[in-house]
Amino acid sequence: MRRFAGVKRxxxxxxxxxxxxxxxxxxxxxxxxxxxxxxxxxxxPLALPTGGDGPQxxxxxxxxxxxxxxxxxxVFADRSGRDRRIAGHVTFAGTxxxxxxxxxxAWGGAIIAPDGExxxxxxxxxxxxxxxxxxxxxxxxxxAKLAAILRVSLADPRAKPAPDALELVLRACxxxxxxxxxxxxxxxxxxxxxxxxxxxxxxTDDAGGYELCVTPGQVELEYxxxxxxxxxxxVTADLRLRRDVVLVPEAVVQGVVVDEEHDPVAxxxxxxxxxxxxxxxxxxxxxxxxxxxxxxxxxxxxxxxRLWAATDDMATEGTQEVVAMVGxxxxxxxxxxxxxxxxxKVMLHGKPVAxxxxxxxxxxxxxxxxxxxxQEDGTFVLTRVMxxxxxxxxxxxxxxxxxxxxxxxxxxxGVVVELASxxxxxxxxxxxxxxxAGIDVCCINRAEWQGTRTRADGTYEFKGVxxxxxxxxxxxxxxxSDPKKLTVVGTEDHVVDLDVVHGGEILGTVVDEKGTxxxxxxxxxxxxxxxxLCRVTTDEKGRYRCxxxxxxxxxxxxxxxxxxxxxxxxVPPGKPYPxxxxxxxxxxxxxxxxxxxxxxxxxxxxxxxxxGAPIADARVRANNEDRFSSWLSLASIATDVDGxxxxxxxxxxxxxxxxxxxxxxxxxxxAVVGGPPVTIVVALPGTITGSLAxxxxxxxxxxxxxxxxxxxxPGTVTGATYRVGGVEPGRYMINAQTTYEGDAxxxxxxxxxxTTVNLAAKGRGTIDVVITDFATKAPxxxxxxxxxxxxxxxxxxxxxDPALLPSTDAAxxxxxEPSPAGNIxxxxxxxxxxxxxxSAALTLAAGANGKVAMQSVRTxxxxxxxxxxxxxxxxxxxRIMTIEPRSGAxxxxxxxxxxxxxxxxxxxxxxxxxxVMFLIQDHVIGAKVPVTVVRGEQTLxxxxxxxxxx
Numbered sequence: 017m018r019r020f021a022g023v024k025r026x027x028x029x030x031x032x033x034x035x036x037x038x039x040x041x042x043x044x045x046x047x048x049x050x051x052x053x054x055x056x057x058x059x060x061p062l063a064l065p066t067g068g069d070g071p072q073x074x075x076x077x078x079x080x081x082x083x084x085x086x087x088x089x090x091v092f093a094d095r096s097g098r099d100r101r102i103a104g105h106v107t108f109a110g111t112x113x114x115x116x117x118x119x120x121x122a123w124g125g126a127i128i129a130p131d132g133e134x135x136x137x138x139x140x141x142x143x144x145x146x147x148x149x150x151x152x153x154x155x156x157x158x159x160a161k162l163a164a165i166l167r168v169s170l171a172d173p174r175a176k177p178a179p180d181a182l183e184l185v186l187r188a189c190x191x192x193x194x195x196x197x198x199x200x201x202x203x204x205x206x207x208x209x210x211x212x213x214x215x216x217x218x219x220t221d222d223a224g225g226y227e228l229c230v231t232p233g234q235v236e237l238e239y240x241x242x243x244x245x246x247x248x249x250x251v252t253a254d255l256r257l258r259r260d261v262v263l264v265p266e267a268v269v270q271g272v273v274v275d276e277e278h279d280p281v282a283x284x285x286x287x288x289x290x291x292x293x294x295x296x297x298x299x300x301x302x303x304x305x306x307x308x309x310x311x312x313x314x315x316x317x318x319x320x321x322r323l324w325a326a327t328d329d330m331a332t333e334g335t336q337e338v339v340a341m342v343g344x345x346x347x348x349x350x351x352x353x354x355x356x357x358x359x360x361k362v363m364l365h366g367k368p369v370a371x372x373x374x375x376x377x378x379x380x381x382x383x384x385x386x387x388x389x390x391q392e393d394g395t396f397v398l399t400r401v402m403x404x405x406x407x408x409x410x411x412x413x414x415x416x417x418x419x420x421x422x423x424x425x426x427x428x429x430g431v432v433v434e435l436a437s438x439x440x441x442x443x444x445x446x447x448x449x450x451x452x453a454g455i456d457v458c459c460i461n462r463a464e465w466q467g468t469r470t471r472a473d474g475t476y477e478f479k480g481v482x483x484x485x486x487x488x489x490x491x492x493x494x495x496x497s498d499p500k501k502l503t504v505v506g507t508e509d510h511v512v513d514l515d516v517v518h519g520g521e522i523l524g525t526v527v528d529e530k531g532t533x534x535x536x537x538x539x540x541x542x543x544x545x546x547x548x549l550c551r552v553t554t555d556e557k558g559r560y561r562c563x564x565x566x567x568x569x570x571x572x573x574x575x576x577x578x579x580x581x582x583x584x585x586x587v588p589p590g591k592p593y594p595x596x597x598x599x600x601x602x603x604x605x606x607x608x609x610x611x612x613x614x615x616x617x618x619x620x621x622x623x624x625x626x627x628g629a630p631i632a633d634a635r636v637r638a639n640n641e642d643r644f645s646s647w648l649s650l651a652s653i654a655t656d657v658d659g660x661x662x663x664x665x666x667x668x669x670x671x672x673x674x675x676x677x678x679x680x681x682x683x684x685x686x687a688v689v690g691g692p693p694v695t696i697v698v699a700l701p702g703t704i705t706g707s708l709a710x711x712x713x714x715x716x717x718x719x720x721x722x723x724x725x726x727x728x729x730p731g732t733v734t735g736a737t738y739r740v741g742g743v744e745p746g747r748y749m750i751n752a753q754t755t756y757e758g759d760a761x762x763x764x765x766x767x768x769x770x771t772t773v774n775l776a777a778k779g780r781g782t783i784d785v786v787i788t789d790f791a792t793k794a795p796x797x798x799x800x801x802x803x804x805x806x807x808x809x810x811x812x813x814x815x816x817d818p819a820l821l822p823s824t825d826a827a828x829x830x831x832x833e834p835s836p837a838g839n840i841x842x843x844x845x846x847x848x849x850x851x852x853x854x855s856a857a858l859t860l861a862a863g864a865n866g867k868v869a870m871q872s873v874r875t876x877x878x879x880x881x882x883x884x885x886x887x888x889x890x891x892x893x894x895r896i897m898t899i900e901p902r903s904g905a906x907x908x909x910x911x912x913x914x915x916x917x918x919x920x921x922x923x924x925x926x927x928x929x930x931x932v933m934f935l936i937q938d939h940v941i942g943a944k945v946p947v948t949v950v951r952g953e954q955t956l957x958x959x960x961x962x963x964x965x966x
Contacts, residue, residue, distance in 0.1 A: 087130060088148050089304060090328040091285045092122055095357070095397035096388040097149030097171035104182030105140040106156045106164070112140025113186055116158045120144050123285070125153060125215040126302050155215050156184035162229050163216035172389035174371030176471075185453065185472055189229035191253050194556060195260040196224040197239060200633065200656040205263060208241035214248070214299070227256075231454070233493035238299050239263060245317030246299035251649065254493065254563075258535055258556035260664075262654045264633040267316040267340035271348030273305040273325055280309025281352055286325040288313055288338065291730065291742070292676075294646025296635075316340045318633055319678040320742045322730070325350045329357075331400050333714055337732040337741065339679070342633070356401045356423060358385075360431030361394040364413070368394025372435060373411045375819075376421070378402045380755035381713040382815045396433075404713075409819040412479040414438055437507040442477040445470050445490040445497070447516040455492050455516065459849055481510075484798050484847035488512050494563045495519030495601070518601035520565030522550075524608030525558045526575055528615055529588055533558025536651075536665050538579055539610070541571040541596065547881050547941055547964030551579075553649075567600040575612050577667035579649050581640040582901045585667060586613040614667040619687045621694035623659045623675050626767075630659025631698055634677045638663050638687075644674040680742025700768035704740040704750060708733065710777035715752040718813040720890065722747040722762065728813055738775070751805050751812030755820070756780050758836045760805035760812045778838030779862025785842060787828045787854060790871040790931065795828025799853065799872065801844040803835045809857050810890045811841040818845075837862040841892055842870070850875045852934040854927070857892045871926045873934040881941040881962040885910065887929030894924060894932035896949070904961035910949060917955070918948035936960075 106116040113136060120132035129152065134142040136156075149170040156164040164184035169175055177183065197208040197220050204224025211217030212230050217238075220226045228237070230253050237259070240246035244263035251259055273284040287302040298317035305311040305325075317340070324335040330352035338348055362372045370392045376385040385401040406421045413435040421428065441460065445452045451474025458467035460478045470476045470490070481504050489499040497514040504510065522541055526534045539560045542549035546569075550562040565571065573594045574584035587593060591611045598605065619638060623631045637644055637652045644650070655661045655675075666689050673685045673696060680701035687694040704719065717731030717738050731740035731750075738752065745767045751760040757777035765771055783803060787796045800821035804811045822830040832842070843855040854870035884903020885896055894916045899905050918924055919935045927935065939945050944959040 088122065088127070088150065089283050089285055091283070091326050091400075092127075092148070092150045093328065094149040094151075094169075094171035094386070094388055095328075095399055096391060096395065097173070098391070099146045099148055100170040101143070101145060101180040102147050102152065102154065102168060102170070102182070103141070103143040103145075103180045104154075104177075104184065106136045106142065106158075106184045106186060107140055108158075108161065108186040109188075112136075112138070113158065114138045114140060116140070116142075116156045116184075116186065118142040118154065118156045118184070120147075121153045121155065121215065122150065123302065124300065125155075125211070125213075126300070153215055154182060154184065156186060157216050158186055160189060160229065162187040162189045162231065163212065165213060165215055169389065172371050172373075173392050174389075183472055190255075191230055191232040192227050192256045193230050193235075193237060193251060193253050193259050194225075194227040194256055195258050196220070197226065197241065197261050197263060198224050199244070200262055200264055200654045202656075205241050205244065208239060208244075208263065211238045211240075212236070214238040240299065240315055242315075244315065246301060246315045247317055248297050248299045250295040252493075252553060254552055254561050255555040255559050256557065257553060264318065264654050265342045266314055267318040267342055268344045269301075269313040269316050269321070269323065269338055269340050269348060270344055271311060271350055272309045273311065273350045273352060274309060275330060275352055276354065278351075280307075281305060281327060281330065282307045282309060284309075284311070284325045284327045284330075284350075284352065286311045286313065286323065286350060288316055288321045288323045288340070290317075291320045291322055291337070292646060295649050296652060297646075317678075318342050320680060323348065323350065325352060326400060327352065328399060329355055331355050334716070334733070337730075337739075339741070354403075354425045355385075355399070356403060356425050357427045358398040358401050358406075358408075358421070358423065358431055359427070359429050360396065360433060362390040362396055362433045362435060363394060364435045364437065368392075369413075369435060370394065372396075372413055374398060374433065375409050376401045376406045376423075377409055377817050377819050378404045378406050379820060380405070381715065382755055382817050382820070384817070401428075407820065408433055410435065410480065412438070414480075438479070439481040439483075439504045439507055439510065440477065440479050441481050441486075441488070441502065441504070441510045441512060442475065443488075443512040443514060444474045445476065445514045445516060446474055447495060447519070451475075452490070452516055455490050457488060457490050457514070459488070460486055460847075482798065482847060485850070486847070487849055488514065490514040490516050492516075492564070494521075496564055518566045519563060520567040520598040520601050520603045521605070522562040522565070522571065522573075522596050522598065522608055523604070523606045524560060524610060526554050526560065526610045526612060527558060529611060529613065534612070534614065534616060534667075537585075537612075537614075537667065538576040538581070539573065540576065540584075541565070541573045542964055543569050543571055544964070545569065545941060549965065565598050565601065565603075567598040567603050570595040570597045573608070573610060575610055577614070577669065578638075578640050578651070580643050580645075587611060588613055614669075615689075616665050616667055617689040619663045619666060619671060619673070619689055619691070619694065621661055621673070621685070621687065621696060623655045623661065623677075623683065623696045623698060625681070625698055626700070630657070631655060631677050631681075632657045632659060634659070634661075634675050634698065636661045636663065636673060636675045636696070638666060638671040638673055640669065640671060642672045644672075680744070682744045699745055701742045702745055702765035702767060703770040704731070704743060704748075704763060704765065704773055705770055706738060706772050706774045708736050708738055708752060708775055710779070711752070711754060711757060712777075713754045715754050715758060715777075716815050717750065717752050719743055719763075720749045720751065720810075720813055722749055722810065749807045749810060749812055750775070751814060752777075753805050753812065753814040753836060755816065756834045756836060758805040758812075758814065759838065760807045762807050778836065780834040781837040781860040781862060781864045781866060783832040783835045783842060783858070783860065783866045783868060785824070785830050785832065785844075785868050785870065787824050787844065787870050787872055790873045790927065790935070795824070795826065796846075796851070796872050797824050797826050797828060798848075799824045799828075799830075799844050799846050799851075801830060801832065801842050803832055803840045803842050805836060806839050806841040806857060806892075809841075809892050810888070811843060811855070811892070812890075821845075835860065835866075837864070842868050844870070844872075846872065848874065852927075852930040854931055855892055856928070869926075871931065873927065873931045873938070875934050875938040877938050877940055880937055880965060881939075882965045883936055883945065883960045883962055885933070885936065885960070887933055889929060892928050894927060894929045904963050908947075908958040908960045909956070910947070910958065910960065911951070914949035914951050914956075916947060916949050918946075918957075920946055921948070936962075 290298040375387040683698040719729040884900035884905040886898035888897040
């Protein structure tokens, strides 16, 4: 669900997200992928393994798709903490609940703790006894109830709630995901597992059917079965959403874990994660190495995956890329490097402080230790610390000293960490005076974290809030609050209570001319002036619930075939789309039937390679428009052993089809529902290889498409060489970078060919940055910046850590020292959601000092609409990348490639695309925004209408 309203609701969507937020979130995700946190299973790309006959399969005890262990692995334990008891109660409707199943897991449900299941008695109590310090998940389930999930860290002595006083609240269920799980040939898969967040779920029946109670709104479901590759699928659920899923045969990743002396390493946690992030992706899978260092990971989705491993004192430097093949893949040799520990005491105002979060961060190449919390006496132990130049960081406090630590592989002891207090923002969320549990509260715009959720009593808390201007809002798919503005100056506490007042609802059904309900269509209702809207998917009976509306007008309804479709479906004569009067945020209008001139049918086809041979297990997706972002929820299916596929329940019309094979090859075609079968030819992917020279650490490699938004492709590094496999034919930028040096080149990849591009670090320099406000020219403090390699004004992608970024001071100044030399872009992020994070390009010679002056735009309009202009966040000049059809920009004659030079007749040469977008968005809906563009030799001035957001 997506929303714009008369009072600014969710702040900036669409192009703003691409222009600004994606910069931070995407790069932070890449960073976090590179640094597996305690209890997570993601890592970034490094070395491609080779050879060997492979280990013999080893038996592993499993239960429900999770690894059952006799004891918790040493890598799991937090050395700072002590063993603590995990216990509590399960309740429903405010009273104890008997007969609930409570399960204790770790690593995102991948490990079932020893003796980790209880059944509650009449008092609803459960007790797992004393447990080793570490992060756990406690999950309570009961038939026909919404499962309760709590994540518990035993390392934190001040955790709220205390781990021995947990309350897991079961709730009545009004939202379900139903469907079938089948194999590629159409056969049902019995006893397949369907789990919310990989933790709470059900098994399919003999016909492959399932129904799972879920939270309304966006939810991630994991589908797995013995012998099949596990997948994670994101859905937006309400009522009874139907989602049929096809699983393909599993790949098995196997190998041996060794240390730097090539001796086998036992009890290492080995994890594989996807290389292709999106709404549908390979689920994370893992295993423990045995006494001989060998491991075997099953239920891996065939294709390119990345692998990392760790023990309590060793870890891989980044990850390895692995091509996971159906059956047993070739043996992988996983090399671990020595890590160390940092121990000491945390002090605040001269006294030990308990419960302070702490992490060690390596400056270059970027990397993090496991995090921990200080104990009652202030002591702490940080594990899996990477040797190098480090800083200590806390999400709750400002670290005063030490400013820098130089660490080798020997344990560093006796470190005294001096902290300074930061602001706290807390409050309670209510609706009609009743506390609201489990609702999102957003946004404290630190690059490291953005939002939180309310506890069972409706309270929330942000600790460690830096100075800045914020807007807080409570938000769910059912209702949301008005935002409240907040200015944080120092270390003061702020109490911000939020009332969820906007929850208007429209309920009804979408049918065809014969009255047959149509499932899987997208319904939108929108306020005519403010742009407040909802977008939902019809459920298995064609029903929809369009909620979280502000009201105060007649909302215009429309139905779309796919999530990305720009034009609504046709309606019969005399039955126009409805205009529904929603008086206020508490209105509920029912039985609104929408009739569309659309049947639902199939597209059949076959996927083959360039020699005509069938390709099995390829993923085929369909969309009305030629857009296939990995985050779009689109109709999809896997091909069978003969390369055949059938896409069901498609609205009548023509579609673009996109296919990706497990090896990374892609193909496209067009087809018509009910038309003849279509053949899609998949071109072989290309490969980029080359040497690396002049780097003072191991760089990360990313390949970025030029001219289009598409999936980034990470590379792997082995010594002084790199390799990037599975790259679609096309034009790219390849970027190799540590924090302080790098190189970037343009490269053309051809189908089935290997292209060699040698990369050499350009050295280091220093950059002085000054940032001022575009309108007032006043200095802008508290903006963080970093430098990234660039090609022709387009920035690359690299790993960076927000905790290491310098911030502008009161004079709007900061220094990047050292900074990569060469062609670079300085990119910045702002904690103020109304202010753009500026960027600028420069060429910096090795050893030189560069100077960059940038300007940031702050908006004042509460109601955000859209002109249909989309910018490429990677490119510094404000050149238009996309124009939405039937938008104000399209009607004004603007086109992709136009360079914007002025808005409101003010020159914007000092702004990037994000700044120009903020400047354009600083107009009310209905306004005509004067925009000047350069197109080739022409200069055009047009008026672009600001319209409600789509």
